[in-house]
Amino acid sequence: MSIDHEGDRPVYLQIADIIAGRIASGDLQPRRRIPSESDLVQEHGVARDTARRAVAHLREQGLVYTVPQRGTFVSPPADPADEGEQPS
Amino acid sequence: MSIDHEGDRPVYLQIADIIAGRIASGDLQPRRRIPSESDLVQEHGVARDTARRAVAHLREQGLVYTVPQRGTFVSPPADPADEGEQPS
């Protein structure tokens, strides 16, 4: 799970792939938080911008969703936990 | 409240402004659901693509977050006490 800084594939996509793999394997489960940007910076030795790009890519792919000031979480959720019901 | 299809400002930004206003006024509260894309289509008489653009804009601004297959919700205010917590 190490990063190749020389290869053709952008580093941020390599990191996104790693996280996507952890989601696919069940290591990261629905509605659980994924590693923070700071975590990714430390784990992979990359700049914060690179970590941010990796998360943004996963978000665009629909694999995760971000709650501002709280973190980024695996989607879709397994537990409703009634936070979104609209009593119309 | 109504949409101007002739003006310079894109329709999707006009709709985003309306929703942002409802958030700012407290009409739409943190962690509560905002109108669905279908709701926006009916309320404003636009295509779904336009409604999606409006929501995407708000999401990019950090005002809302989307949980796939569940809906889009108002972002919570910054709260330093929740580090590492799940959004439920």
Next chain:
DNA sequence: TTTCATTTGTCCGTATGTATT
């Protein structure tokens, strides 16, 4: 259990206006 409505995700088109090349 099945059925149905809701909601978002994703793709296919078309058309228009603007900007660039």
Next chain:
DNA sequence: AAATACATACGGACAAATGAA
């Protein structure tokens, strides 16, 4: 002038997940 690219806007279709009945 012409071709290309992009953004906006509309219309339609289907898939996947959820939730309620």
